[in-house]
Amino acid sequence: MIKNNNNKSMDLTLKIWRQENAQARGRFETYKVTGISPDCSFLEMLDILNEKLVMEGVEPVAFDHDCREGICGACSLYINGRPHGPDHGITTCQLHMRKFKDGDTIIIEPWRAKAFPVIKDLMVDRSAFDRIIQVGGYISVNTGAAPDANSIPVSKENADSSMDAAACIGCGACVAACKNASAMLFISAKVSQLALLPQGRPEAARRVQIMVSKMDELGFGNCTNTYACEAECPKEIKVTNIARMNREFFSAKVCGEKKK
Amino acid sequence: MTSLHSKIPAGPLAEKWTSYKWTQNLVNPANKRKLDIIVVGTGLAGASAAASFGELGFKVKAFCIHDSPRRAHSIAAQGGINATKNYKNDGDSVYRLFYDTIKGGDYRSREANVYRLAEVSGPIIDQCVAQGVPFAREYGGLLDNRSFGGALVSRTFYARGQTGQQLLLGAYGALCKEVNKGSVTMYTRREMMDLVIVDGRARGIIVRNTLTGELERHSAHAVLLATGGYGNVFFLSTMAMNSNGSAAWQCYKKGAYFGNPCFTQIHPTCIPVHGDYQSKLTLMSESLRNDGRIWVPKKAEDAEKIRMGTLRPTEIPDDNRDYYLERRYPAFGNLVPRDVASRAAKERCDAGFGVGSTGLAVYLDFEDAINRLGRNAIEAKYGNLFQMYEKIVDENPYNTPMMIFPAVHYIMGGLWVDYELQTTIPGLFAAGEANFSDHGANRLGASALMQGLSDGYFILPYTIQNYLADQIGVPRFKTDLPEFEKAERDVFDRIQRLLSIKGHRTVDSIHKELGHIMWNHVGMGRNGEGLAKAIELIRNLREEFWKEVKVPGKATDVNIELEKAIRLADYLEIGELMARDALHREESCGGHFREEYQTPEGEALRNDQDFAYVAAWEYTGYGKEPELHKEHIEFENIEVKQRNYKTS
Numbered sequence A: 001m002i003k004n005n006n007n008k009s010m011d012l013t014l015k016i017w018r019q020e021n022a023q024a025r026g027r028f029e030t031y032k033v034t035g036i037s038p039d040c041s042f043l044e045m046l047d048i049l050n051e052k053l054v055m056e057g058v059e060p061v062a063f064d065h066d067c068r069e070g071i072c073g074a075c076s077l078y079i080n081g082r083p084h085g086p087d088h089g090i091t092t093c094q095l096h097m098r099k100f101k102d103g104d105t106i107i108i109e110p111w112r113a114k115a116f117p118v119i120k121d122l123m124v125d126r127s128a129f130d131r132i133i134q135v136g137g138y139i140s141v142n143t144g145a146a147p148d149a150n151s152i153p154v155s156k157e158n159a160d161s162s163m164d165a166a167a168c169i170g171c172g173a174c175v176a177a178c179k180n181a182s183a184m185l186f187i188s189a190k191v192s193q194l195a196l197l198p199q200g201r202p203e204a205a206r207r208v209q210i211m212v213s214k215m216d217e218l219g220f221g222n223c224t225n226t227y228a229c230e231a232e233c234p235k236e237i238k239v240t241n242i243a244r245m246n247r248e249f250f251s252a253k254v255c256g257e258k259k260k
Numbered sequence B: 001m002t003s004l005h006s007k008i009p010a011g012p013l014a015e016k017w018t019s020y021k022w023t024q025n026l027v028n029p030a031n032k033r034k035l036d037i038i039v040v041g042t043g044l045a046g047a048s049a050a051a052s053f054g055e056l057g058f059k060v061k062a063f064c065i066h067d068s069p070r071r072a073h074s075i076a077a078q079g080g081i082n083a084t085k086n087y088k089n090d091g092d093s094v095y096r097l098f099y100d101t102i103k104g105g106d107y108r109s110r111e112a113n114v115y116r117l118a119e120v121s122g123p124i125i126d127q128c129v130a131q132g133v134p135f136a137r138e139y140g141g142l143l144d145n146r147s148f149g150g151a152l153v154s155r156t157f158y159a160r161g162q163t164g165q166q167l168l169l170g171a172y173g174a175l176c177k178e179v180n181k182g183s184v185t186m187y188t189r190r191e192m193m194d195l196v197i198v199d200g201r202a203r204g205i206i207v208r209n210t211l212t213g214e215l216e217r218h219s220a221h222a223v224l225l226a227t228g229g230y231g232n233v234f235f236l237s238t239m240a241m242n243s244n245g246s247a248a249w250q251c252y253k254k255g256a257y258f259g260n261p262c263f264t265q266i267h268p269t270c271i272p273v274h275g276d277y278q279s280k281l282t283l284m285s286e287s288l289r290n291d292g293r294i295w296v297p298k299k300a301e302d303a304e305k306i307r308m309g310t311l312r313p314t315e316i317p318d319d320n321r322d323y324y325l326e327r328r329y330p331a332f333g334n335l336v337p338r339d340v341a342s343r344a345a346k347e348r349c350d351a352g353f354g355v356g357s358t359g360l361a362v363y364l365d366f367e368d369a370i371n372r373l374g375r376n377a378i379e380a381k382y383g384n385l386f387q388m389y390e391k392i393v394d395e396n397p398y399n400t401p402m403m404i405f406p407a408v409h410y411i412m413g414g415l416w417v418d419y420e421l422q423t424t425i426p427g428l429f430a431a432g433e434a435n436f437s438d439h440g441a442n443r444l445g446a447s448a449l450m451q452g453l454s455d456g457y458f459i460l461p462y463t464i465q466n467y468l469a470d471q472i473g474v475p476r477f478k479t480d481l482p483e484f485e486k487a488e489r490d491v492f493d494r495i496q497r498l499l500s501i502k503g504h505r506t507v508d509s510i511h512k513e514l515g516h517i518m519w520n521h522v523g524m525g526r527n528g529e530g531l532a533k534a535i536e537l538i539r540n541l542r543e544e545f546w547k548e549v550k551v552p553g554k555a556t557d558v559n560i561e562l563e564k565a566i567r568l569a570d571y572l573e574i575g576e577l578m579a580r581d582a583l584h585r586e587e588s589c590g591g592h593f594r595e596e597y598q599t600p601e602g603e604a605l606r607n608d609q610d611f612a613y614v615a616a617w618e619y620t621g622y623g624k625e626p627e628l629h630k631e632h633i634e635f636e637n638i639e640v641k642q643r644n645y646k647t648s
Helices: A042-055 A127-136 A156-166 A173-177 A184-195 A198-217 A228-232 A240-254 B013-023 B044-056 B094-104 B111-130 B163-181 B246-253 B286-290 B300-308 B324-328 B338-350 B367-373 B375-393 B448-471 B482-501 B507-521 B528-548 B560-584
Strands: A010-018 A027-036 A105-109 A118-120 B036-040 B059-063 B184-187 B190-198 B201-209 B215-219 B222-225 B264-270 B293-297 B362-365 B402-411 B428-430 B613-618 B627-632
Touching: A027 A042, A042 B507, A127 A184, A127 A198, A127 B163, A156 A184, A156 B163, A173 A184, A173 A228, A184 A198, A184 A228, A184 A240, A198 A240, B013 B111, B036 B044, B036 B201, B036 B215, B044 B059, B044 B163, B044 B184, B044 B448, B094 B111, B111 B163, B111 B448, B163 B184, B163 B448, B190 B215, B190 B246, B190 B482, B190 B560, B201 B222, B201 B482, B215 B482, B222 B246, B222 B448, B246 B428, B246 B560, B264 B286, B264 B338, B286 B375, B293 B300, B293 B324, B293 B338, B324 B338, B338 B362, B338 B402, B367 B375, B375 B402, B428 B448, B482 B528, B482 B560, B507 B528, B507 B560, B528 B560, B560 B613
Parallel strands: A010 A105, B036 B059, B036 B222, B059 B184, B222 B428
Antiparallel strands: A010 A027, B190 B201, B201 B215, B264 B402, B293 B362, B362 B402, B613 B627
C-alpha cells in the first residue's frame, strides 16, 4: 500500500526516561524492540514496546497522545535531543520509523522546563499554557452578539498571516527547545492572530500585557533570540510573531494603556 | 417507562424554532446564579455550550479527558463548516441546506431539527468571525467558500485544512473567557465513569481523575453530555486514540435510550491501512474532491500490474482509467455524499480493480487540477493535506496520485434526544456527535462542525432553560446522597474487577479482534447472516475479555492500560447493540447498507413503509435483549424519494 518498505525491518535500542511521579527521581531505562517496520509511526513503535512490557508484567511507558495526525498537540517527546524528533515541521505522531536506521539507539525524554513539571515518564503538565490563554488569549464576545460575518472585511494578507499564527497547536515544543524555556513563541502566536484582525484590536493592548505578565509569573523564561523555537515548531510558526508581540507590548506600554 | 415524545413544536416548519423560543420558559438572572450545569466533554459542542451557559450566568462545571480542552478531537476536522449565507449568490438558502441535509441523511432525520440547524448556521459564522477565527478570505476582504459533497452550491467556510482546529480554538477561547470570569470551573484529565440519577432526574456524575485515579462526585441541576462518537469500536478509525463511547454508554445503562446505533459514517478518502501495528487511520479532507478526480484502472490486468508493482498509475493513459464516480453520478461526479463514494470504492475494489499492494485502494488524482490551475494554486488550497499525506505514505501527491480507501469516521447514531436535545432521562442533555439527531443515516461533509456549534451556541442555551425554569426552587445538591455513594461504589468495583483478572491478553489485542469483527460484519456492507454471526462473536469475545484481559498497575495512579480496559469493556457491549440495530433494520439507507436490499444498480434501497423511524433502544439489563422503541419520522415539507445524485 504504502511504498514497499515491508520487507525491511529494524531492531532498535530505546533509552527511555522513566519517572513514577512528579516527586520521584527519574532515570533512563533501556529497552529493545525488534522487527519494526519503517512504515510504522514513532508512537506505534512505542505501542509495540508497551504491548511487550504489559505481557512481561512491566508497567508500560506513559506518554501523551491523542489525534495521531499532528493537530491536537498532545504528543510531545524529546527524541535524540530534539522536540518531536529529527524530521522538520511535524509532530512526534507524524514521525515515521523510516527516519531511523536498523541498529539505532534512540533516546526519548519528556519536555524539560520548570513550567512543565513531569507527571509520569514522558507525560508533562502543560496546563500553564491554558492559564496564559485564560487571562486574555481571546476576543471577549458573547454568543449572539456578533454582527454579520462580512460586515468586517479583513485583507487577505492579514487573514493569511493571522491564520499562519493561529496554526499553533499548543504542544510546547517551543518551550522545550528554548534554553530559557520561554513561551514567547506560543504567546506571540495568539497575540499575533488576534492583533492582525480588526475584531482583536479593541483588547490588543490589554491582551499582550496581561499574557506576558502571566508568562513571567508561571516561571517561563524570556527570549534571547536563538530562534530554536522556530526551528523546532512542528507548525513552523515564525519568530516574526515575537517581533510583532514586542511591538504590541511596547506600544501598549508607551501609550500607557492599562492592563486591567 | 418513558415514552418517546419528540416535543416538536406545532406550526409551519419555518416558524417552529421561533415559536419555541417565544413560548419557552426562561430563568431570571438572579436564579441562574443558583443553578449548576455539568458539561462533560469540551469539544465544539461542549465548549460552546459551557461558554454560552457561563455567559448567561449559570454556574458551570466542565470536564474533559485531555490535559486541555483545546485537544478535543473536533480539532482534527479539516475541510470546513456549512452555512447558508449565500455569499456566493449561487442559490443557497435555509431551505436548500435543510433539503440537502435531509436528502443526504437518506430521509432518516427529523425535519424540524434539521430546519433549525440550517436556520442557525448563518449566526454560527458571525459568531466565529467575531471570535477571531481566521477563515479564508478573498482579495476583497470578504469570506471565501468552497463546495462539499451532496450540495450543488458553495456554502462551506474554511480555514485552510484546519477548520475544526480554528473553530475549536474559538470555542476554547470563549470557554477560557468564562473560566477567567469564574462562571465555568474547568476539570481536566477527568473521565466520566457514571451518571447519577436522583428521583428520576440526572443530578450528577462520577468521574475518575486520570492522574491520581481518584473517583470524584459532582452534582448539578442538569447534565450535558458532549462526549463525541464511538467510532473506535472498530479499533481502526479516524477518531483520536482517546475518543470513546463510555460516557454515553453509561447513560444508556442508566436509562437513556440509544438512537440508531448502527448508523456509522465510513469516509471515502482516508489513507489506506498498511500494517497490523497500525493504531489509527488518517483522513484526507473531503475538500480534496473539489479538485481531485477519483479513478481505478479500466482493465483488470492493469490493476493487477499495479498491485504487483510493475506498472505505475501515471503510465496508464486517460482512456484506460475508470473515473467511476463521474461515470455513475454525472450530476454530482466526485462530490457525491460520503456513503455513496465509499460504497462505490468498495464495489470497484471487490470487483478486482483496486490498486496499492493490497488492492484495497483507489486513486485520487490532482493531475488535471494542477494542469488547469497550476501547482501553486493547489498548494495554497491543500498544502497541509498534501504534506500530511507525504509524511505518512512517503510519496509525493503532486507527482503521483494519492491512494485512498474508506475508513470509519463519524457516528450518526447516539443518545436519543428530543427537539430540546434532552434524552429520555430528565435533566440529561446530549449535544454534538454524542446525540443521534440531525444527520439521519448519513452526515454530509462540513456538517459536523455546524451541528456541534449550533447545539452549543444557539440551541441548548435556550432549551436547557426551559428545563431549569422549574428547578429554581431546588437547592444545590450535596454529593453524600446514597445515589452518589452507590454509583461511586459500582465504579470502584468495576475497576477492581478489571485489575483482578490478570489474564493473558492485552487490551489492544482484544480491541483489534473486536475491530475486525465490526469491520467485516458491521462495516460498509452488512447482511443478516453476518450480523447474526457478529453478535455471537462479540458475545464470545466479551466473555474472553472478562476472563483473559491483563491490566497491570494500580487504580490509584496514571494507568493507561486501565483507562483502555474500561473503555473496551463498554465497546464490547456497544458493538453488540450496533450489530443488533443493523440486523433489525431490514433496509439500506445512507451509511447502513444491507446487501440484501439494493436496487439493480447497486444503490441503497430504503423501505419507508416499514422503517421510516428512529430506532431507540432501551437497556434492560446486562446480557438481556434491549427493548426497541420507534419514533416515526413524518415528512410534511419534503417529498420522500430515492436519493438521486445522477441528475440534478
